[in-house]
Amino acid sequence: MKRSLGVCYYPEHWPEDQWPDDAARMVSAGISRVRIGEFAWGLIEPKPGVMDWGWLDRAIDVLADAGLEVILGTPTATPPRWMLDRHPDMLAVDATGHPRRFGSRRHYCFSHAGYRAEAARITEAMARRYGRDGRIIAWQTDNEYGCHDTVLSYSPAALSAFRNWLAQQYQSPEALNRAWGNVFWSMAYDSFDQIGLPNLTVTEPNPAHAFDFRRFSSEQVVAFNRMQVGILRRHTAAPLTHNYMGREVAFDHFAVGADLDIASWDSYPIGFLSDRIEASDNHKRHYLRQGDPDMQALHHDLYRAVGRGRWWVMEQQPGPVNWAPWNPAPLPGMVRLWTWEAFAHGAETVTYFRWRQAPFAQEQMHAGLLFPDSSDAPGLAEAAQVATELKAMPDVAPTRAPVALVFDYASAWAWQVQPQGADFDYFRMVLCWYRAARELGLSLDILPPDTNDLSDYAVVLMPGLAQLSAPMLAALESYEGRALVGPRSNAKGAGMATPVPLPPNLPGMDLRVSAVESLPPGVAEPLSGGGTIVHWREHLDGAADILETDAAGAPLIARMGALTYLGGWPDDTALRRLIAAACTEQGIAADPLPDGLRLRDTGSHRFAFNYGKTPVTWEGQVLPAAGVAWRAL
Amino acid sequence: MKRSLGVCYYPEHWPEDQWPDDAARMVSAGISRVRIGEFAWGLIEPKPGVMDWGWLDRAIDVLADAGLEVILGTPTATPPRWMLDRHPDMLAVDATGHPRRFGSRRHYCFSHAGYRAEAARITEAMARRYGRDGRIIAWQTDNEYGCHDTVLSYSPAALSAFRNWLAQQYQSPEALNRAWGNVFWSMAYDSFDQIGLPNLTVTEPNPAHAFDFRRFSSEQVVAFNRMQVGILRRHTAAPLTHNYMGREVAFDHFAVGADLDIASWDSYPIGFLSDRIEASDNHKRHYLRQGDPDMQALHHDLYRAVGRGRWWVMEQQPGPVNWAPWNPAPLPGMVRLWTWEAFAHGAETVTYFRWRQAPFAQEQMHAGLLFPDSSDAPGLAEAAQVATELKAMPDVAPTRAPVALVFDYASAWAWQVQPQGADFDYFRMVLCWYRAARELGLSLDILPPDTNDLSDYAVVLMPGLAQLSAPMLAALESYEGRALVGPRSNAKGAGMATPVPLPPNLPGMDLRVSAVESLPPGVAEPLSGGGTIVHWREHLDGAADILETDAAGAPLIARMGALTYLGGWPDDTALRRLIAAACTEQGIAADPLPDGLRLRDTGSHRFAFNYGKTPVTWEGQVLPAAGVAWRAL
Amino acid sequence: MKRSLGVCYYPEHWPEDQWPDDAARMVSAGISRVRIGEFAWGLIEPKPGVMDWGWLDRAIDVLADAGLEVILGTPTATPPRWMLDRHPDMLAVDATGHPRRFGSRRHYCFSHAGYRAEAARITEAMARRYGRDGRIIAWQTDNEYGCHDTVLSYSPAALSAFRNWLAQQYQSPEALNRAWGNVFWSMAYDSFDQIGLPNLTVTEPNPAHAFDFRRFSSEQVVAFNRMQVGILRRHTAAPLTHNYMGREVAFDHFAVGADLDIASWDSYPIGFLSDRIEASDNHKRHYLRQGDPDMQALHHDLYRAVGRGRWWVMEQQPGPVNWAPWNPAPLPGMVRLWTWEAFAHGAETVTYFRWRQAPFAQEQMHAGLLFPDSSDAPGLAEAAQVATELKAMPDVAPTRAPVALVFDYASAWAWQVQPQGADFDYFRMVLCWYRAARELGLSLDILPPDTNDLSDYAVVLMPGLAQLSAPMLAALESYEGRALVGPRSNAKGAGMATPVPLPPNLPGMDLRVSAVESLPPGVAEPLSGGGTIVHWREHLDGAADILETDAAGAPLIARMGALTYLGGWPDDTALRRLIAAACTEQGIAADPLPDGLRLRDTGSHRFAFNYGKTPVTWEGQVLPAAGVAWRAL
Ligand SMILES: [Zn+2]
Ligand SMILES: [Zn+2]
Ligand SMILES: [Zn+2]
Incomplete structure (x- = not known):
């Protein structure tokens, strides 16, 4: 595999006579790819039906003539203002019932048929014009699905689509009532048209109702993307990708990725540390200008899985951003480090966002590789250094890590719908496990929840999978390595119901979780082998071997054959110890690394x-x- | 008085062939009563006007045949979905103007005449069918009035009813304007139809406006309950009760209770500690699995007063619940402890919520006496132990405690409307006083605010009564024990106005509160006798004897005859000292107990x-x- | 200049036979002025078009006969309830789209033409009746524009007016698109009627859009006030004022003040400390009953500038207030101290709010000079003491301070629209600079942002001016003292765009801010001269002399000629050091004072x-x- 650098560029933001110089400077920095077009609908179709391809043709000419490979985005994340005159009800609606209006981006509801047809129309138009243009080496659909909390919409369009979806899922209101347990609180429906969206209820809605709305909403994203993919495939042989946003779990990226050729994601290490990681103030101060040391790696491994081996970083933070609560600058060297880390995890391409800092509009405080006055920003030299270093390195072949971690979007929805403890979060737990493994120097692969064979991995980590898929259960049954499973594993059946026999009901393991407890911050229960249990603990019984207990001797960790079940959320000390022991048993080196x-x-x-x-x-x-x-x- | 145990049971949740075994196991655990029916409207009347009594008849048969006494609830807290087709505007509206929709429970506005008629209709139908059935030993109206903040509704129905209520209260807009002081800020009304609900105003509404809305809203609950009581009384001689929720003060429980025969309440010690008690993190960690040591006792005493001696715990937490921010499990023994504590405070019956943990819908994470797989949960053995212990104990006669505390719902509303300090709360203050008394080993009775005779009590505690009733003033005038009164006592007249002469204007006591101060957390002013004043202090003058002062000699506690006035909120140390001194003076033993x-x-x-x-x-x-x-x- | 005391009085709140005694007691306390009328619309015009002047005539008679000078307010902050029947759409709308309803005060949208006409009508009526009455020595327009967040309204009236305003500003949608950078995210408009208000967008709106809405909204206030001024001027020669509220920066007070003769403001030191000052808990506890030692002084100097030398305190806190989160009482002596401090800063009049504490309605817990029972409150004696002391003092002439600080409302809007760090606030920063100067014993003048001559000041402080005006740039060019400038100075051009050449682009100073960083709480970067940089730091380059650096030698403070640029937010230690050094260099004594x-x-x-x-x-x-x-x- 060849590795390359790219940059995000907005020719429409700059005078046309600046384009050639920009392209030349990109090339001279060692950048070989350029992403364009993904917010340009208003330029391409300034009036409804009136297309202006000229500027884009010329931009592609200039960039390609300079030797750059072009990645072209469909512009459906930013429908122009005139779209609202045609489809006044296309806006998403928030959970309190307020429309989410024009004036920024992503102002559409995935369920709105009229807008979906418009998105198909512009995709078709772009695909017809550029699909067979060999200078376009990849296409990106839309931009950061779900960013700004845009998956869930409580609009009339969503309501109507949700009712149809439920009707297809359940076929009869009676079946839905049974599946949801609507006998509870007299919640039964006589008709699908009586069902509302699960917002603004007096107290929490039925978790089955809320979870089905999450599934439905995710599928609406998949369908929207599939619509674009279907059109693009008819016109181009270039690979298709989408740029996922970090810690965006409101839709199933595996399902979207199944329709695409390459996964890509947008990596903002310092923004994420400030904005979307649970960590102590000390941790946040320590990594202020570096970003969390495991957040990017987790996403790299995740998107390698989503892309079935092929993945990019489509937007790489090159300096301070504008959107986090606080926005410090990277330590010198971090842009290079982040880039190399992506390549070390198997990225084909790392694309910086963006070329030149814009002096106007929402992202004017977001750094680029150039300052707004076109002088070099610090990121540029670091990118150029990576380009030089890359040349000295051999191409790489895909490889497999010794340890796997299973990641499941539906579990994120299940635990958001029913956290049971105010600070319980699936992604948070996964990052804890991933971090502990990384602190032991391990490389990991991430597996989707429907994996049917674990035999390639000596150790498998499976925290918090709400429902184990049939293939996964089968894989566990024949598994001969060491799987660390739990807590909350297999705790949900269809309709978010508690299965009986009680969880985890693992193949060959006589173990039952009879009760669970959520624990507030500051409560930590010692684990007999060292470290503590925090956030979550379970009451276990059954014939499985008890490996560890609490101070009173109550079982917390049990084992049967290849499976170790963790009846709680171990802290970092305990997780490291447990993962290290599993690795040692399996002959994998796992020694704690120095801090950072x-x-x-x-x-x-x-x-x-x-x-x-x-x-x-x-x-x-x-x-x-x-x-x-x-x-x- | 005989004491008994009960359990909440939902036959509609389980296959009919499981009922006999469930009933038999209840009986063998020593449970003699079972509450059913209170959420079953959708089962009883699956289509409008189409009644299905069969299942309920059979459930009563099975339960009664096993020897269980049945408590039957009216199902008006969960109108079925078809009700909304008949009354689309029956929903309550929240303070921001959003409807509170179908999909959970309590989705009705108390002021909606159409829904009230439907509630009367189903109550009448149930009363006709079962009112003379001797196996039904008590009736429960609705379920947890006020839970999920459902007393205050800002709906059109509430607006219309509020205007009518005001018209009856004040007879003329001029009278209302005078009472409210609407000369202030040109707020006068020319007609009752110009008056809005006190939400969404630019800054705070007139406290008289807000307080009248609280009084009105409470009376709507009383009227709704009275409607059911009136119907039930025509058909049954069985005692009537309602199950109040803990720390629910949005309506006057004394007023609802006056129409009923027995008070009951729903006791969730661990849920309450996590969800609705102001306490330090240390306190919350220390009592994590036990619940606050005074919260239940306060409610026990309160509902003994509301029930005029007759009271039950209708729902007793048996294990972890699902609805608090964090939900740990009880320490082994706590279910027994809570049960015995209720009996020690005079409960006739303690009913566990619920029999078997449901595997579906909103409360699937709420423990029962059985796990979802029908095996015994820990609470069952503790309940059975209490049942055995009860048999060995004699029946008890009612008794009177030596110390009384006056509790007043209208004061809770007054101080919510006008806290003057961001963390001032009536219930919080009452719990502080109650706790201090309990830490001295005292048993207490609670008295309603219109008590007209205090002579049975050597010591009376009266914190924060916004307005002293005429009977209470008379009772104080002749009182010869020791009353600890204040702060904020008698500080409000009609229309939430400051009375002149200034408060507290107590009988025979020359004392004036000229100014008050609210104090932020971390500010504590030493009291000359020990301990400090927190949250609230008053400036006192007058000829009353000064008992204690601040460090600068300003009076904080004054006495005249039987009355001691506290011009501030004493901390726990000071409260214990003051209550102990009053008790000692009155010959009541009051010695600090060991922690817990x-x-x-x-x-x-x-x-x-x-x-x-x-x-x-x-x-x-x-x-x-x-x-x-x-x-x- | 003669100095005098006044008091706010509401004759409409009290029986008419009490007025003479009230007036006599005012006079005997040394009070010579009385403000009346500003909330009395409902009394003056009880029914639409039906005027009742009698009570007001008599009140003026009583007050003037006692020797008091009257300040008369237009009552437009409290339109009566009948106004809403005439103009149902006159209410402002909040950012979530909810109307801000009748029931308190300030319930109008500045953009509503119908209400503006009504306000003109009542102003005209009052002006005709009392404009030539020599007993009225000043007029106040409306009351506390902006209080309760009432400048920004998202109503249909505001939308329509905003579109018209934009059309006049930009003349064509194309020009607006260019100015705002609407090429970004395809945000371009084809017509002004497509533009919405910048609320409820999916993610942040274009900062240019938000900032123009701030400018527009400020101008609506200016126009509303100017309407009243125009009417009053036709009927009276008395000076006109408006009473601004503390830390209210949502409109340009200089622009409103330009139409008036005297500035006045409402000073609530203890309320402000609790409610609207960023400070540590320690600071807030230490000054609990005194108020922040610099907050009032800053406002005094600000309104001296807004009034072009003539300014009053129109409302002076006399005891505990009712509206802050916590409301303690002033330390004995503070009412006198606050009053004298105002006079020391050049106030002509200090008017206490209010005469007698009202026993009813929203402000019944707000202290007056009298308690509600008409007895003396502590503030009265302190006011009387000041009155006595004043007599012994000579009249004062205006003077000029040696140090100036530039204050700019538009910068407050710019940094609210684009804080870039979650706790970055313009007023907060200005108060830090002002405090540091005051801790050195300095007296300051405040200058508006369009000042064209700085030569009267040896030292000028200019923190955070988003855009330097042409006159200010010219003034700096010829300035020969010492100006401390920055951070974020001149960082914005038109349309909130980043200017190129990059900021600060100061006259004669070769210095560029290439990148900026916002820093979370707890991060402090040592400054080579002592103290630290907090909240904000910039990356500087250019040929200017580097005065100070961070620990790694990166420049943080630079100098060229008279200008010192601060590339960060210095903490109190560093600010004091830097200001002291500038003063010392300029021959101004600047020695740290004892605490407080x-x-x-x-x-x-x-x-x-x-x-x-x-x-x-x-x-x-x-x-x-x-x-x-x-x-x-
Ligand atoms: Zn096609
Ligand atoms: Zn809303
Ligand atoms: Zn005129």
């Missing part, structure tokens, strides 16, 4: 990354803050 | 309860954590 | 104020807590 150091193996090299603020020694080599090192394996 | 220990006397026994996590010694006896002990008096 | 002590020079005297809780020594004199001292200069 992380490793990742490709097929050919071991990479080391220092996320810390001070130098750290790795294999006799001193890595400065933000330092990257590698050696051949 | 609480006592309660019945007519025949003294009970001791260890709410702590570690053993504690009481009268030479070691009580383990969650321990209960008693001795004859 | 503050100084202020008039033309004739130096005043000292002890805001602390303990005595402090100043020039050999011991000032007790709340002490005031002065000596001739």
Whole structure:
């Protein structure tokens, strides 16, 4: 696999006579790819039905003539203002019933048929014009589905579509009532047309109702994307991708990804640390200008799975951003580190967002590789350094990690619908497990929840899977490595109901979770092997071997054959200990790394990354803050 | 009085062939009563006007045949979905103007005449069918009035009813304008039809306006309940009750209770600690699995007063619940402790919620006496132990406590409408006083605000009564014990106005509160006798004897005859000291108990309860954590 | 200049036979002015078109006959209820789309033409009746524009007016699109009628859109006030004023003030400390009963500038208020201290709010100079003491301070629209700078942002001016003192765009801010000269001399000629050091004062104020807590 650098560029933001110089400077920095077009609907179709392709034709000419490969986006995340005159009801509606109006982006409801037809029309028009243009080496559909909380819409269009979806799922109101348990609180429906969206109820709605709305909403995103994919495929042979946003779990990225060729995601390490990671103030201060040391890696591995091996970083933070609560600048070297980390996890391309900082509109405080006055911003030199370093490196072949972690979007919805503890969150738990494994120097692969074979992995991590799929249950049945499973595993059946026999009901394991407890911050229960249980604990019984208990001897961790069940949320100390023990048993090296150091193996090299603020020694080599090192394996 | 145990049961949730076994297991656990029916409207009347009594007849048969006494609830808290087709405007509206929709429970506005007629119709139908059935030993109206903040509704129906209510109260707009002081800010009305509900005003509405809306809203609940009571009385001689929810003060429980025969309440000690008690993190961690040691006792005493001596716990937490921010499990023994504590306070019946944990819908994470797979949950054995212990105990006669505390719902509304300090809350203050008394080993009675005779009590506690009733003023005039009164006592006249002469204007006491201060957290002013003043302090003058002052000598506590006035909110140390001194003066023993220990006397026994996590010694006896002990008096 | 005391009085709240005694007691306390009428529309015009002047005539008679000078307010902040029958759509609408309803005050949208006409009508009526009455010595327009967040309205009237305003500003949609950068995210408009208000957008709206809405909204206030001024001027020669509210920055007070003769403001030191100052809990506890030692002074200097030398305190807190989160009472002496501080800053009149505490309606917990029972409240004696002291003092002439600070409302809007860090606030920053200067014993003048001559000031402080005006740039060009400029200075051009060349682009200074960083709480970067940078830091380059750096040597403070640029937000230590150094260089004494002590020079005297809780020594004199001292200069 060849690795390359790219950049996001908005020719429509700049005078046309600046384009050639911009393109030349990209190339001279070692950038070979450029993403364009994804917000340009208003330029392409300034009036309804009146197309202006000229500027885009010329932009592609200039960029391609400079030697750049073009990635072209469909512009459906930003319908122009005139669209609202045609479809006044196309806007999404928030959970309190307020429309989400024009004036920024993503102002559409996925369920609105009229807008979907318009999106098909512009996709078709772009595909016809550029689909067979060899200079376009990939297409991006829309932009960051779900960003700004845009998956769930409580609009009339969504209501109507949800009723239809339910009718197809359940076929009769009686079947729905049974599945949801609507005998409870006299909630039964006589007709699908009586069912509302699960917002504004007096107290919480039926979790089955809320969960089905989450499933429905995710499928609306999948269908919207599939519509674009279907059109594009008829006109182009170029690979298709979508740029997912970090920690966006409101729709099933595996399902969207199944229709695409390449997964890509938008990596903003410092923005994410400030905006969307549960961590202590100390942690946030320590990694202020580096970003969390595991957040990006987790996403890299996730999108490698979503892309079935092929994945990019479509937007890479190059300096301070504008959208987090606080927006410090990266430590010198971090842009290079982040880029190399992506490549170490198997990225084909890392594309910086954006070329030149815009002096106007919403993102004017978002850094680019150039300052607004066109002078070099610090990211540019770091990108250029990576480009140079890349040339000296061999191509890489895909490889497999020794340890796998199973990730499931539906579990994120299940635990949002029914957290049972105010700070229980699926992604948060997964990141804790992933972090513990990384602190042991492990490389991981991420697996989707319908994986039917685990035999390639010596150790498998499975925290919090609400419902185990049939293939996964089968895979566990024959699994001979070591799987760390739980808590809350297999705790939900259809309709978000508690299954009887009680969870986890794992193949061959006589173990029952009879009761669960959520624990407030500050409560930590010692685990007999070391570390503590926080946030969540379960009451276990059954014939499985008890490995660890609480201080009173109540079982917390049990084992039967290949399966170890964790009846609680272990803290970092305990997780590291448990994962290390599993690895040791399976002959995988797993030794705690110095603070801030992380490793990742490709097929050919071991990479080391220092996320810390001070130098750290790795294999006799001193890595400065933000330092990257590698050696051949 | 005989004491008994009961359980809440939903036959409609389970296959009919499971009912006999369920009933038999209840009986064998020592449970003699079962509450049913209160959410079953959709089962009883699946289509408008089409009644299905068969299943309920059979359920009563099965339960009664097993020897269980049935408590039957009217199902008006959960009108079926078809009700909304008949009355689309029956929903309550929240303070921001959004309807509170179908999909959970309590989705009705108390002021909606159409729904009220429907509620009368179903009550009449149930009363006709079962009113003379001797197996039904009590009726419950509706379920947890006010739960989920459902007393206040800003609907068109509420607006119309409020205007009518005001017209009857004031007879003329001029009278209302005078009473409210609408000369202020040119707020006068020319007609009752110009008056709106006190929501969405630019800044705070007139407190008189807001307070009248609170009074009106409370009376709507009273009227709704009275409607059901009137119907039931025509058909049954069985006692009537309602199950009040803990710390629900939005309507006057004394007024609802006056129409009923028995008061009952729903006791969730661990849920309440997490969800609705102001306490330090330390306190919440210490009592994580026990619940606050005074919260239940306060409610027990309150509902003994509301029920004029007759009261039950209608729902007793049996394990972890689902609705609090965090939901840990009870310490082993706590279910027994809570049950015995209720009996020690005079409960006739303690009914566990619920029999078997439901595997579906909103409360599937709420424990029962059985796990969802029908195996025994820990609460069952504790209930059975209490049943056995009860048999060995004599019946008890009502008794009177030596100390009384006056509780007044209207004061809760007054101080919510006009807190003057952001964290000032009436219930919070009452719980502080009650706690201090309990820490001294005292048993208390609670008195309603219109009590006209205090002579049975050596010590009376009267914190924060916004307006002293005429009977209470008369009672104080002749009182010869010791009353601790204040702060904010008698500070409001009609229309929430400040009376002149200024408060507290107590009989025979020359004392004036000229100014008041609210104090932020962290500010504590030393009281000359020990302890501090927090949250609230007053400036006192007058000829009353000054008992205590602040560090600068400004008066804070004054006395004249039987009355001691507290010009501030004493902390726990000071409250204990002041109450102990009053008791000592009156010859009542009042000695601080060890942490977590609480006592309660019945007519025949003294009970001791260890709410702590570690053993504690009481009268030479070691009580383990969650321990209960008693001795004859 | 003569100095006088006044009081706010509501004759309509009291029986007419009480007026003469009230007036006599005012006079005997040394009060010579009385403000009336500003909420009395409902009394003056009880029915539409039916005027009742009698009571007001008689009130003026009584007050004037007692020797009091009358300040008369237009009552447009409290339109009566009947107004809404005439103009149902006159209400403002909040950012979530909810109307802000009748039942308190300020229930009107500034953009509603119908209400504006009504306000003109009542103003005209009052002006005709009393404009030539010599007993009215000043007029107040409306009351506290902007209070309760009433400048921004999202009503249909505001939408329509905003579109018209934009059409006049930009003349064509194309020009607006260019100015706003609407090429971004395809946000271009084809017509002004397509533009919405910047609320309820999916993510943040274009900052240019939001900022123009702020400018528009401010101008609506200016126009509303100008309408009243125009009418009043035709009928009266008395000076006109408006009473601004503390820390109200949603409209341009300089622009409103330009139409008036006198500025006045409403000073609530203890309410402000609790309600609207960012400070540590320690600071808030330390100044609990004194108020922040710099908040009032800053406003005094600001309104001296807004009034072009003539200014009053129209409402002075006399005791505890009712509207802050917590409402403690002033330390004895503080009412006197606050009053003298206003005079030391050049106030002509200090008017207490209010005469007698009202026993009814919203402000019944707000102290007056009398308690509700008409007895003296503590503030009365302190006011009387000031009156006595005033007599012994000479008249004062205006004077000029040696140090100036530039204050700009548009910068407050710019940084609210685009804070870039969650806790970045313009007013907060200005108060930090002002505080540091005051801690050095300095007296300051405040200058508007269009100042064209700085030569009268040896030192000028200019924090955070989003855009430097042409006159200010010219003034800086020729300035020979020492100007401390930055951070974020001149960082915005038209349309909130980042200017190129990049900021600060100061005259004669080769310095560029290439990147900025916002820093979360707890992050502080050492400054080489001492102290730290918090909240905000910038990356500087250019040929200007570097005065100070961070620990790594990166420039943070630069100088060229008279200009020192601060590339960050210095903490109090650093600010004091930097301001002291500038003063020392310019020959101005600037020595740190003891904690809580503050100084202020008039033309004739130096005043000292002890805001602390303990005595402090100043020039050999011991000032007790709340002490005031002065000596001739
Ligand atoms: Zn096609
Ligand atoms: Zn709303
Ligand atoms: Zn005129």
